[in-house]
Ligand SMILES: Nc1ncnc2c1ncn2[C@@H]1O[C@H](COP(=O)(O)OP(=O)(O)O)[C@@H](O)[C@H]1O
C-alpha cells in the first residue's frame with residue numbers, strides 16, 4: 310500500500326506538470342530557439358556598431374544562454390522528468406526572446422534609430438552592470454535586506470492583527486474601524502512626516518515599506534479566518550484543543566491560503582515603496598542608485614538597476630511562490 | 645447510575661424567517677455504560693440537534709443533559725463526536741489527524757505506538773502521510789473515527805458517519821465500528837436514518853417522530869451479537885422498526 314500512495318502521488322505530480330507545461334516537446338522548436346539566440350550572436354558580431362560599446366559581456370551572456378538551452382534540451386531528450394516538460398514548454402518563448410534581442414540590438418546599437426542616451430542596447434546595459442558590479446551588488450544586497458526586514462515586519466503585524474480581528478469579535482469591533490481608516494492611506498503619503506519623525510532614515514524606510522504591507526495582509530487574514538468552516542472548530546473542541554491550540558492548529562493553517570493572497574498583493578506594493586523610499590531618503594540601495602544615475606545623466610545605469618530589479622523581484626516572487634506551494638500542499642490539486 | 649441522562653430536554657431554534665420553531669420536544673432517555681444506542685428518525689427530526697446537546701456543543705432551552713450525574717455545559721474530550729462529513733483537518737496528514745487529540749492533550753511526547761495501533765486497526769497503513777483530499781471517502785471517515793476513538797472517550801457520538809458513503813463502504817465502516825465497540829466497550833450513540841445499520845449495531849433503538857422531534861418509542865434489540873443481516877430474526881425485527889417509523893411519512897424514511 311505504501312508504494313501505491315507513492316505511485317499515486319507521482320501521478321498527481323505528473324498531471325500537475327502536464328497542466329502547467331502544456332506545450333508538447335518538439336525538437337524542431339528546440340533547435341529553432343537555439344538558432345535564434347545563435348543568430349542574435351552572429352548579428353551582433355557581424356553588423357558594424359554605432360555605439361561605443363564593449364560587446365564582450367553580451368557575447369558571454371548569449372553564449373551562456375545557448376549553453377543552457379542545449380543542456381536542458383539534451384537532458385529533456387534523454388529523461389522524462391520535469392526538465393523535459395519545462396524546457397519543451399518554453400522552447401517557443403525562448404525563440405521569441407532571440408528574435409527580440411536581434412531587433413533591439415539593430416534599432417539601438419547598430420542603427421541608432423532611437424535617441425541616445427535614453428535608449429541603449431542590451432549589450433551596453435550588460436557592460437554597465439559589469440563596470441558597476443561592486444556598487445550594484447552592494448546596492449542589491451542593501452535593497453534586499455531592507456525589503457526583507459520591512460516585509461517580514463509588515464506581514465507579521467498584518468497576520469497578527471488579522472488573526473485577532475478574525476477570531477475575536479470584541480477585538481474586531483474596537484480595532485477594525487480604526488485600522489481600516491489607517492490602512493487605506495497610501496504609505497507614500499506618510500513620507501514627508503517619516504523623514505522628520507524617525508531618528509534614522511533606515512527606520513523611516515522600514516516603516517514606509519511595512520506600512521504598505523500590513524493592511525492587505527491583515528485584511529485577507531480576517532477573511533481567511535472567518536471563512537474557516539465551524540466544523541473544524543467544533544471537532545477541535547471535542548478533541549480537547551485549548552484556545553491557543555485552536556489558533557495555532559486550526560485558525561492559522563485554515564487562514565493560510567487567504568494570507569498568501571494578501572502577501573502576494575502586498576508584495577507588489579512593497580516593491581514600489583522600497584524603490585520610492587530609497588530614492589528619497591537613502592544613501593544606498595537600487596532606488597538610490599537610480600536616483601544618483603539620473604542626477605549624473607547616465608541612463609545606462611538606470612537601465613542596469615532596472616534590469617537587476619527585474620531579476621531580484623522575480624526571484625523573490627518565485628521564492629514566495631515556492632514557500633506557498635510547500636505550505637499549502639494539503640490543498641486539493643484540482644483547486 | 646446511568647452514564648447519560650437526558651431529562652425533559654427542549655430545543656427551540658430560530659429559522660430563516662425569524663420564527664421560533666421547537667425542534668426537540670420533551671426528550672427523556674438514559675444510556676447505560678457500554679451500551680450501543682441508535683437514534684433513528686426521518687431527516688430533519690432533530691437527531692443532530694440532540695446529539696449536539698449531548699456533546700455540549702449546544703445548550704437546551706430547557707431540561708438537562710447529565711453525564712455521570714454532571715451537567716453537560718461544554719464539549720469535552722471525554723465525549724467524542726464524529727461529524728457527518730468527518731471534518732478531518734485538511735491541512736494535517738492522516739496520521740496527524742488521528743493523533744491531533746493526543747498531541748494537544750499529552751504534548752509532544754504522546755503515545756506514538758497507540759497511533760500506529762489505530763492506523764492498523766482502521767486499515768490506514770500506507771496512507772499515514774497522505775492528506776485527507778488524497779484518500780477515499782471511506783478512508784477519511786475511518787480516520788475521523790480513529791481520531792475520536794483514540795482519545796478513549798467514555799461516550800462516542802456518531803452523527804451518520806456512513807451517510808455519505810456507498811453501500812459497500814458503509815458496511816465496511818459498520819463492521820469497523822462494531823469491532824471497536826466490542827474491543828473497547830465504549831458507550832456509543834449512533835444517529836442514522838438507515839434501519840439496517842441501527843438493527844445491526846445497537847442494543848436499543850430510539851425512534852423519533854418528525855418535527856418537532858419527540859421520542860416515539862425506545863425499542864430493545866433482542867438479537868444476539870454478532871448479527872446476521874440476512875437471518876429471519878434480523879429481517880423480522882427490521883420490519884418491526886420500519887413499521888414504527890411509518891406513521892404517515894413513508895417516503896422520508898425510505899431515503900436510506
Ligand atoms: N441552526 C439552526 N437554526 C434554525 N434551524 C435549525 C438549525 N439547525 C437545525 N435546524 C432545524 O432543526 C431541525 C432539525 O435539524 P437536525 O437536528 O439537523 O435534523 P436531523 O439531524 O434529524 O436531520 C431541522 O428542521 C432544521 O431545519
Ligand SMILES: [Mg+2]
Pocket residue numbers: 691692693
Ligand atoms: Mg443530521
